[in-house]
Every structure is written in structure tokens, then in C-alpha cells.
Amino acid sequence: MKISKEKITDFTVINIDGRIDTNNYSDLEEELNRLFNSRETNLIINCSGLNYICSSGLRVFLVTQKKAISVNGKLSFCNLQPAIKEIFTISGFTSIFQIFDTLEQAMNINSNLSC
């Protein structure tokens, strides 16, 4: 797994490449915690390079969303590969996260909401 981040307008975009599995999910957890501690709570996870996720990874996202909601922040997703989208759907994540086809859509809609 490779994690990189960039600040675009009001958002922190996190690009995740590769696999999130039982061996590395804690790296993702630490990175998201770091962002929260520096008050970056408006997060868009760009999943274009994500090709595998297990329940430990899903749990990290759920916990992060709970924390984000409590501070009026938000976690949303874009560019999910079809197999990953299917796992999100099975897990009921499509109803607790906003999921967009593209990064542009994720930024536009979230900007409008915050206006």
C-alpha cells in the first residue's frame, strides 16, 4: 500500500494505491489519525489505485467517519474500482459514505454543501 496526500482547496485528498490488508491497515489508521490531529477533517479518499480491501481496512474508514462526524468533518470516496465498489455495497458503506465517480465531482458537491 502506498499513501500520498495533497491539499486541494478545502480538502485533503488521500490517494491510496495497492492493497489494504490485515498486515498494513494500521499504517492507514495512523495516517488518518495524524490528519485528524492536525485538524484536517474534510477528507476525500481517492481509490483509483486501490485494488484490495479487507474488513480491517473497512473498519478504519468507519471509525474515521464516526470521528469526522463528531467534529463536523467528513470522509468521502472517489474513483472506486468495480470490485471495491461491490465490497463497499455489500458492507452497507454506500449509505454511510458519499461515493463519487470522479475527484472533481467529490470536490464540487462537497463544496456546494459547505456553502
Add this chain to the structure above:
Amino acid sequence: MKNDYKEHFIIENRIEELPVLSEKIEQLGKKWEFLSPLIMKINLVLEEALSNIIYYAFKDKEIHKIEVSISNKANKLIIEITDDGIPFDPTTSEQPDISLPASERPVGGLGIFLISKIMDTVGYSRKNNLNILTLTKFYENIERKNN
């Protein structure tokens, strides 16, 4: 002669074994001409089941062997996982309520839930002090190459 439709793996109860197995399943999936979403699902199911066993089944510090067999015949996959840990029947686990909003969603229970959603049947038996988990999945021709 070794059967082409069946493969058998043995891993130790260490979480570092999982990426190694995952790589072998990737190769097996390619040999069976599965497309990558199907291979991903098999790997996901194995990771969920095996990490549960590795984390919770053993109360001692000993090395234990966990056996995984996979067969593939007539569009039916059968995965059998055998361990000598404490009795645990995942078919009786409570399923998370996925209709709850994020703030009320419990964070646990997703692993076994994913297994039950991805596979068509989940069976458990306890024989000779062994847990035997039997998972089956019927797949479509379009989940393979050259269909």
C-alpha cells in the same frame, strides 16, 4: 497424479503468512483462468477467515498449522479451512446491521459478514478437536477468461 482442480495449502498461525498465501491464490486463480475480481473475492474470504483463526483460535503461544484446501469443479468452488484451535462456529455469529447510520454502526463483525455475503454457503463442523469451515461459491462463466 496431482489433480488439476484441487489445491492444498498449509500455513502457520502467523499473520505474515497471509500475503504469502494471497500470492499463491493469485497464481492458482490465474491457472484456473479466473478474472481478477473473482480472485480478489477468494483472497478476501480467506484473509477474513484465517485472520480470525490466527487472532482468536489459539490460547497458547505454540505454532499451529492451519490447512486450506480449494477445489474448483463445474463452476463450483469449495474452500475448506481446518484448524486445531478452540471451538468457534462463525455461522452463529451475530450479523451487523448495515442499515444503521455511521454514528450508530458497530465497528466489529464485518469480516464474517463479508464471508457470508460473498460465498453461497458457509458450513461449520467440529470433528476430532478440529474446526472445519466449509465455504462454497458458484461462479458464472463471465468471471473467467475466454468465456
